[in-house]
Amino acid sequence: MSFTRQFLALLRIHLGSLPARPSSALTIVVGVTCAVGALVSMLAMGTGARREEMGDVRADHVILSKIGERPGQSDISRDESAAILGLPGIRKGSTGDPIVVFESATFIEGRRRGTDVRIYFPVTGVTKNLEQYLPELRFTEGRMFAPGLHELIASNPCARQFRGFELGDQRLIHGIAWTIVGRFDLGQAQQCTVYGDVDGLMAAFRRNTYTAVAVTLQSPEGFAGFHAAVAADPALKLEALRESDAIAEQFKELNAILHFTAYFVGSIMALGATLGAVNALYAIVDSRRRELATVRALGFGPGPIVASVLAESILLAVPGALLGSALAWLLFNGQAASPLGYSLHLAVTPTLILLGILWALGMGALGGVLPALRAANVPVTTALRAV
Amino acid sequence: MKFIPLIWSGIWRKPGRAVLIYFQVCVAFALFGVLQGLQTGVEHLIAQTRADVLLVHGNLALFDPLPLALLERIKAVPGVKVVVPVELFGATYQNPTQQLGVVAVRPEEGWLSAFTFSIAPEYVATFRRLRTAAIIRDGLAKKYGWKVGDHIPLKSQTQQQNGSADWAFDVVGTYADSDLGGGSDTLLINYDYFDAARLSNKGTVKHFKVAISDPALATTVIDEIDRLFANSASATETQSMRELAQSQMQSIGDLNLLIRSIVGAVFVALLFSTATMLMQSSRERVPELGVLKTLGFTDAAVFSCILAEALAIFVAGAASGLGAAVLAFPLAAQIVPGLSMPAIVVATGLAFAVLAAGISAAVPALFAARATIAAALANR
Numbered sequence: 001m002s003f004t005r006q007f008l009a010l011l012r013i014h015l016g017s018l019p020a021r022p023s024s025a026l027t028i029v030v031g032v033t034c035a036v037g038a039l040v041s042m043l044a045m046g047t048g049a050r051r052e053e054m055g056d057v058r059a060d061h062v063i064l065s066k067i068g069e070r071p072g073q074s075d076i077s078r079d080e081s082a083a084i085l086g087l088p089g090i091r092k093g094s095t096g097d098p099i100v101v102f103e104s105a106t107f108i109e110g111r112r113r114g115t116d117v118r119i120y121f122p123v124t125g126v127t128k129n130l131e132q133y134l135p136e137l138r139f140t141e142g143r144m145f146a147p148g149l150h151e152l153i154a155s156n157p158c159a160r161q162f163r164g165f166e167l168g169d170q171r172l173i174h175g176i177a178w179t180i181v182g183r184f185d186l187g188q189a190q191q192c193t194v195y196g197d198v199d200g201l202m203a204a205f206r207r208n209t210y211t212a213v214a215v216t217l218q219s220p221e222g223f224a225g226f227h228a229a230v231a232a233d234p235a236l237k238l239e240a241l242r243e244s245d246a247i248a249e250q251f252k253e254l255n256a257i258l259h260f261t262a263y264f265v266g267s268i269m270a271l272g273a274t275l276g277a278v279n280a281l282y283a284i285v286d287s288r289r290r291e292l293a294t295v296r297a298l299g300f301g302p303g304p305i306v307a308s309v310l311a312e313s314i315l316l317a318v319p320g321a322l323l324g325s326a327l328a329w330l331l332f333n334g335q336a337a338s339p340l341g342y343s344l345h346l347a348v349t350p351t352l353i354l355l356g357i358l359w360a361l362g363m364g365a366l367g368g369v370l371p372a373l374r375a376a377n378v379p380v381t382t383a384l385r386a387v
Numbered sequence: 388m389k390f391i392p393l394i395w396s397g398i399w400r401k402p403g404r405a406v407l408i409y410f411q412v413c414v415a416f417a418l419f420g421v422l423q424g425l426q427t428g429v430e431h432l433i434a435q436t437r438a439d440v441l442l443v444h445g446n447l448a449l450f451d452p453l454p455l456a457l458l459e460r461i462k463a464v465p466g467v468k469v470v471v472p473v474e475l476f477g478a479t480y481q482n483p484t485q486q487l488g489v490v491a492v493r494p495e496e497g498w499l500s501a502f503t504f505s506i507a508p509e510y511v512a513t514f515r516r517l518r519t520a521a522i523i524r525d526g527l528a529k530k531y532g533w534k535v536g537d538h539i540p541l542k543s544q545t546q547q548q549n550g551s552a553d554w555a556f557d558v559v560g561t562y563a564d565s566d567l568g569g570g571s572d573t574l575l576i577n578y579d580y581f582d583a584a585r586l587s588n589k590g591t592v593k594h595f596k597v598a599i600s601d602p603a604l605a606t607t608v609i610d611e612i613d614r615l616f617a618n619s620a621s622a623t624e625t626q627s628m629r630e631l632a633q634s635q636m637q638s639i640g641d642l643n644l645l646i647r648s649i650v651g652a653v654f655v656a657l658l659f660s661t662a663t664m665l666m667q668s669s670r671e672r673v674p675e676l677g678v679l680k681t682l683g684f685t686d687a688a689v690f691s692c693i694l695a696e697a698l699a700i701f702v703a704g705a706a707s708g709l710g711a712a713v714l715a716f717p718l719a720a721q722i723v724p725g726l727s728m729p730a731i732v733v734a735t736g737l738a739f740a741v742l743a744a745g746i747s748a749a750v751p752a753l754f755a756a757r758a759t760i761a762a763a764l765a766n767r
Contacts, residue, residue: 023663034656038649045645068483075544108447109624118634173447175620206452206588209544265418265649272414272653276660279407283667337645 003307006300010308013291015315021287025316027280031273032320032363033327036356039266040328043355044346045337046258052344053251054244056136056187059220060091061243064213064230071246072105075209076238083235089222090215093132099216101126101133104202104209108173110162110192119162123152123194125201133216134186142167142182147197153182157343158192165192173204190336190343215240254342270363273320277367281313285375292375293383302376309375313368314361321360325353390692397696404668405700408661412704412743413711415657416736420712420728422646423735428726429636436632439602440501443612444594446624450475452591453621455582461595464611466604469497472578472592478543478554480531487527487541491578501596503565504575510560518580521556526571528561535560546586554584597625654743662747665697669751676755677763690756697748698741705740709733 018025064084065074081102090098104125112119128147131137145151152171159165170177178196186193202208217226223242230240241249248255285292292305325348333348398405443461445451461470474491492498494515499506506514506522514520523533533539537558546552556576564573582589599608609625616623626634676689709732716728 023666027660027663030659031656034652038652041645041648066483068479068486107450172622175618175622205447208587265422268414268418269649269653269656272411272418273656275407275411275414276656279404279411279660279664282403282407283664331648 003301003304006304007307007311010295010300010304011311013295014288014308014312017288017291018284021284024280024284028273028277028313028316028364028367029320029323031276032317032360033324035266035269035273035363036321036324036360037327038269038324039262039359040325040348040352040356041332041346042258042262042265043352044328044332044348045339045344046255046262047349047352048337048344048347049251049254049258049339049342051347052188052190052342053247056189057244057247058216059242059244060217060222061133062215062217062223062226063241063243063246064215064238065241065246067237067239071241071249072103072212074211076102076211076213077209080236080238081210081213083233084213084215084238087215087226087229087233089217089226089229091218093129095129097129099129099132101130101214102198102210103212103214104198104205104207105211106201106205106207108171110158110164113161113163121158121162121192121194123196123201125198126195127198130195133214136187137184138186139182139184142180145181145196148200150176150178150196150200151181152178152194152196153184154180154195155186155189155191155193156183157190158194159183161192161343165194173201176204178204190345192343213238214243251342254339258339266359270359274363274367277313277317277363278370281309281368281371282374284312285309285371288375289378289383292378293380296378296380297384305376306372309372310365310368313371314364317360317364317367318357321357324360325356328356329353390688390695394692394695394699397692398699400672401668404664408664409700409704409707411657411660412701412740413708415653416705416708416740417711417715418653418708419650419739420709420732420736421715422650424712424716424728424732425726426643426646427729427732431729432726433629433632433636436629437503437602438605438627438629439599440628441597441599441605441609441612441625442594442628442631443597443623443625446613446622450593452588452593453595453623455590455592457616457621457623458595460615461597461612464608464615466599466601466608466611467597468600469495469501469598471495471498471501471596473594473596474578474581474591475593476543476545478541478545480539480541485531486572488573489541489543489576490573491576491581493578497598501598504562505565506562507560510562513559514575514577517557517559518577519555519557520559521574521576522560522562523558523574524571525561525563527574528558530572533558545588547584548586550586654739658743658747661697661701661743662750665693665748665751666754669693669755672755673758673763676758677760680758680760680763686756690752693752693755694745694748697744697752701740701744702737705736709736 063071064076065071066076069075085098085100090100093099105122106125107120108123110119110121111117128144131144139153140156142153145153154165164171165180165183167180167183169180171180172178198210215226217223223240227240230236230238295305296302329348332346335346337344337346443453443457445453455472458470458472461467472493476489476491478487478489479485480487492502494511499511510522514522521539528534531539535558538555539558540553540555542552543554544552547554556574562575578592597608597612599605605627609627612625613623679689680686713728713733716726
């Protein structure tokens with residue numbers, strides 16, 4: 001008999017005898033379910049974070065920051081602004097001016113709705129061409145701030161998360177009241193973002209440097225030329241970063257922590273599930289000693305036996321993987337979480353489910369090796385004598 | 388006592404199975420130890436943070452400048468022992484990526500009581516005498532090989548009076564800090580020297596550190612300080628260091644639900660798997676147990692033997708797993724500097740192990756105890 005036919009025949013016997021021992025098979029399914037469920041839910045946090053960070057990134061956006069400083073937390077002096085406006089490759093807005101937004105971000109205090117917990121969120125001073133840089137900014141209420149009038153606009157997540165962001169609400173900044181005059185949605189972002197006039201806010205916070213400069217290029221392909229022009233300008237000690245790279249740099253630590261935690265927990269649980277699978281498979285193989293000895297006596301080779309037990313183990317892991325992914329999706333997909341203060345929605349994506357299934361197949365294959373070898377080495381005579 | 392050899396041989400009846408269960412328990416408790424350790428560790432850290440030190444900062448933002456002139460008025464508040472003005476700024480050493488945090492303080496009498504620093508008294512004495520003195524964080528000394536007497540040149544966005552971005556300080560000693568958010572690459576300098584030498588923002592501080600005479604007075608003192616400056620251009624917000632730690636750690640608290648779900652999943656998988664295995668063992672051993680009973684072992688004795696076997700494996704597995712968690716903890720605790728494994732977690736873990744052994748062995752042990760001699764022997 002050929003390898004394939006022997007293998008298929010054996011696999012059919014194995015699977016057919018499973019209902020006689022449901023608990024051992026269930027052990028594997030439950031173990032794999034828990035391990036895959038935990039891995040997928042933890043990774044869903046990282047995917048959700050990336051979706052939140054990168055959701056509104058555009059290829060023609062560039063962030064300028066001081067060399068060696070964290071993007072968005074830089075110190076760029078006002079003297080450098082003229083040289084920046086003169087750089088080549090910048091798109092011109094409707095007014096004919098280059099689309100360059102000078103920003104100055106300060107973290108100020110807010111109170112969480114409901115819990116009243118103190119939290120810090122950024123108020124970003126921007127030049128008024130912000131709407132040309134962010135065409136996806138859409139006002140749901142009110143209007144754009146007017147420079148010089150102490151006005152602020154806030155994204156809708158602000159009002160959802162914190163107190164004091166309804167239209168007309170005021171905030172005291174050094175004795176001067178700043179009024180919320182507009183509320184907006186910005187792409188898919190879940191973070192609270194507050195904008196106001198950059199000169200007014202820098203004066204209020206006694207700042208004299210910008211924390212970032214954001215630029216829209218004529219086309220994404222123009223990046224290399226723009227980058228070189230920034231590097232070549234002796235008046236600028238700045239570095240141009242694609243928006244995606246700047247954001248990746250800003251969130252490096254958060255992403256690293258989420259990634260590490262997911263794989264740390266996922267691996268340990270997978271190890272536990274694999275050990276459980278080995279034990280259960282040993283029990284299954286032991287209970288089949290007579291059958292295995294019989295087929296060996298009939299002339300079945302050790303190769304097909306090893307392969308069939310491995311295949312059985314892998315097949316038993318599949319329902320666990322599906323169940324685990326389904327549970328992760330049902331329980332956690334779309335759930336709001338804020339690990340380390342960053343608001344996001346967990347996202348269980350098809351890629352993650354595929355990863356969960358591969359992870360489970362790995363557990364099944366690894367867990368099946370030793371029991372499969374034992375099955376192939378059943379001593380024919382002693383096993384048959386036990387009949 | 389006389390049962391021990393019997394229990395021992397029961398455990399090793401199928402060595403492979405026993406070892407696998409041991410490792411499963413070990414892995415589950417290692418994960419439990421790390422996750423629960425993180426959660427409980429953070430709670431302990433917050434409880435340890437000093438409630439008798441207050442931080443006075445602008446009511447808008449943590450790093451908004453406050454006038455130094457508030458100092459005398461804060462000092463006059465009843466219950467206040469020491470007030471230290473603190474200015475913070477960033478600097479770089481040699482190249483722009485080697486960043487340092489500079490903390491400028493005024494080292495008046497008793498100033499150390501408002502901090503969590505430990506500094507040798509002779510360092511403090513030189514620090515107070517020499518205007519350009521710097522006391523560097525122990526880790527920083529190691530990182531750049533600085534030692535007492537070194538003259539270290541730094542660059543900063545904060546300019547000197549002549550517009551220069553270059554600063555230099557003389558190392559007079561090192562310090563250690565037990566605070567959570569202290570930062571590792573930091574150095575202390577004299578506020579008065581720095582304030583006189585800088586170009587802009589003269590006469591301002593980032594915050595005041597206030598030590599109070601009695602932690603019980605904290606709320607009163609906090610209210611009194613904030614009331615003094617309310618509605619002025621420099622309104623303040625005062626928090627105790629413990630309150631501050633609490634809000635910093637709040638974000639990690641959001642992970643509690645996830646940690647609980649995972650620990651739950653781990654235990655469900657473990658209990659299911661071990662209960663199945665122990666049941667399988669009991670079934671296989673029915674004939675042997677029948678022999679034991681024939682020899683005069685009571686049902687209760689058989690029950691206890693099976694339970695004791697499970698208990699031994701679980702406690703051994705949990706102990707090694709929790710031990711591994713203690714060893715691996717520094718790796719997982721990178722998120723929160725200064726975190727250590729609380730002993731209570733290890734104790735809870737061991738209690739859980741006993742409970743888990745009881746749950747997973749109860750049915751198999753009962754099954755074994757109930758088997759009658761005739762049925763058991765006929766099984767052969």
